[in-house]
Amino acid sequence: MSSRTLLSALSLGALLHYAALATAQTPPAEAAAPTVSPAPETAPAAEQTPATAGAAEPAASLEATSAAPEPEAPAPVVEGAGASDEVTAEELAELGLDTSGTDIEAVDTSFRLYGFADFSFVGSAGKWAAAYQRYPTFMVGNLNLYMSKNITDTVRTFAEVRFMILPHGSRALGAGEYTSTDAVDSNDNNRPLHWGAIEIERVYLEWSMFSWLSVRAGRFLTPYGIWNVDHGSPVVIPTMRPFVVGMELFPERQTGIELLGSTYLNANHMIGYHLTLSNGLGPVSEVRELDGNKAVGGRLYWGYDGLGELKVGASWFYGRETAAHDAVGLDAAGDVVFDEQIELQSDVLAFAGDVLWKYKGLHVQAELITQQRKYTDDGRGGAVHPLLGEYLAPKDTVSFGPYALIGYRFDWLGVMPYLWYSELDFVEPVTFTDLRARQVAGGLNVRPIDAVVIKGEYRVTFWPEGGAVTDEPIQTWGFQLAWAF
Amino acid sequence: MANRALIALAVFLLAAAVVPMQTSPVKAAGEPLLIIVGRSFPANDIDLAELKSAFTGRATYRSGTRLIPLNYSVGSPQRVAFDRAILGLEPAEVGRFWVDRRIRDEGTPPKVVSSIDLAIRVAAALPGAVTYGTTANLGPKVKALTIDGLAAGQRGYSLNQ
Secondary structure, three states: OHHHHHHHHHHHHHHHHHHHHHHOOOOHHHHOOOOOOOOOOOOOHHHHOHHHHOOOOHHHHHHHHHOOOOOOOOOOOOEOOOOOOOOEHHHHHHOOEOOOOOOOOOOEOOOEEEEEEEEEEEEEEOOOHHHHOOOOEEEEEEEEEEEEEEOOOOEEEEEEEEEOOOOOOOOOOOOOOOOOOEEEEHHHOOEEEEOOOEEEEEEEEEEEEEOOEEEEEEEEEOOOOOHHHHOOOOOOOOOOOOHHHHOOOOOOEEEEEEEEEEEEOOOOEEEEEEEEEEOOOOOOOOOOOOOOOOEEEEEEEEEEOOOOEEEEEEEEEEEEEEEEEEEEEEOOOOOEEEEEEEEEEEEEEEEEEEEEEEEOOEEEEEEEEEEEEEEEEEEEOOEEOOOOOOEEOOOOEEEEEEEEEEEEOOOHHHEEEEEEEEEEEEEOOOOOOEEEEEEEEEEEEEEEEOOEEEEEEEEEEEOOOOOOOOOOOEEEEEEEEEEEO | OHHHHHHHHHHHHHHHHHHHHOOOOOOOOOOOOEEEEEOOOOOOEEOHHHHHHHHOOOOOEEOOEEOEEEEOOOOOHHHHHHHHHHHOOOHHHHHHHHHHHHHHOOOOOOEEOOOHHHHHHHHHHOOOEEEEEOHHHOOOOEEEEEEOOEOOOOOOOOOOO
16 A cells, blocks of 8 residues: 555655656746747837937937827738848748738637646545545546637637546445446447546637627526636645535536626736626536526726735626426317426526735635525425424525635745635534534645646535534645646 | 655656756846837827737727738847836747637737838738837838827827837
């Protein structure tokens, strides 16, 4: 056991050493933006022609600039290579700027493929270890591929797809068989393979009409708070979401339409908004609306750049969640009818507030998230609980809780020690027991190069008023390697 | 216990691997930077807020023209000075800033050109293209914009160094 683990650890270190050295060659964030080499045989006109550049008389040049005549009609000049002071079509093309039309289009229409992935080593201790992770384990958690393309200078498409090992290996918390996706691979001598699935996290068409108004149509992340939009493992500081975020008091994603925009009020103050109209919540809300009520939501935020970066926001969501199916039958006249059978139905109202402050290396973020859920008369479906043997029906709930995270990133290796604390008051969804969960965690987030993050974290979840199954705290820990590409 | 020791060892190896990758900060030149656009650009002034907006990847318009920001390589003196003054970013923060924005889908970084010469020529030819440089980079087909009504060297000009 020890030797295997040692080999794994050393191999991991060696692999990461190699990968990090390779990645360090270019700034990864901007690597996707095309860079161009100087055009051959092209003299740098402004630098090599002082008379025209005005280098000898900078003050005069500035004055002349200030008094420049009213602008002429845009008339870009694109000439072939050899024109010493003109940009060539090839140079523009290398910058990804489309020059195929009659006029130069100020848009990069290249197709971009990028994303992030993460790899973890996780475990837990105590009685809960069997429920969560009996033995420490390696796992690949995310492989998210981003695709984007500007179709015109105002219309773009964007998609984020997560490739998963799941459903292979999944099981209900603490019990049950592991799901197996074994299939026979006829391409490989009928040997077994495990197939995985994909999750379309985001896909939308975006039309940017003005700086302050864009429209997205498709599937998008619910624009609430900080964590849900950060969402990617290289960006999120801890290894795991607090309960109050993970419980999805707001839907994580929605399918519908989103309006968004932002504008600077002056050099330091910015305001922005999001408005959403969607199918809202529901077991199949990605593709089907199971009630007549569309969900609405939004977010307002204010940003201030005067003392580091400060952002304060407020979000809300209102929608009806319905689980239902149709039963086909005949009415008294013998005509076919499709009868809607509602299983569960509730109205959900959620509010959230968030604050983010970054000042030099200091990083502080906090969110308060609330949700009220009220069941309709027809939608309070109950059932006899298989273990408790009694009839249980869902009750109206108010769930709420905050989390706060504080960290400080040092210049040395991009090391950030951090702590976070979270609370959540909620109703446990199986036994409908009122629960209060408290979580404390501390860890280290190391970002030695921009696109690679190494995290280690220890968490304790405890129940100040007793747990649903046991009062014993949940102790979990995890290491994560996350990278953007 | 053994697992903890092994994990610590792996983390140590990772840390050792990346120590040589740290870059030293670059000192910026002392001359004020100018915001440079083509002669056909439909304004002679630009707001600091518009510069921030454009150079953080947001769709930004000035007098009906969409701005096309052109940047230089991370670490070049002009880039260091510009990122500090306009975006409030130190060189070590720039890469993280853009990785995070791309994952959130909050904008893509401006085009990075390999030389000031190329940036000036693109600015001269492309309506809306905006870059930065010094007086030495000015020529007959480009002009410098004032920022919030202030010219380079004036008290309060955002890119005085």
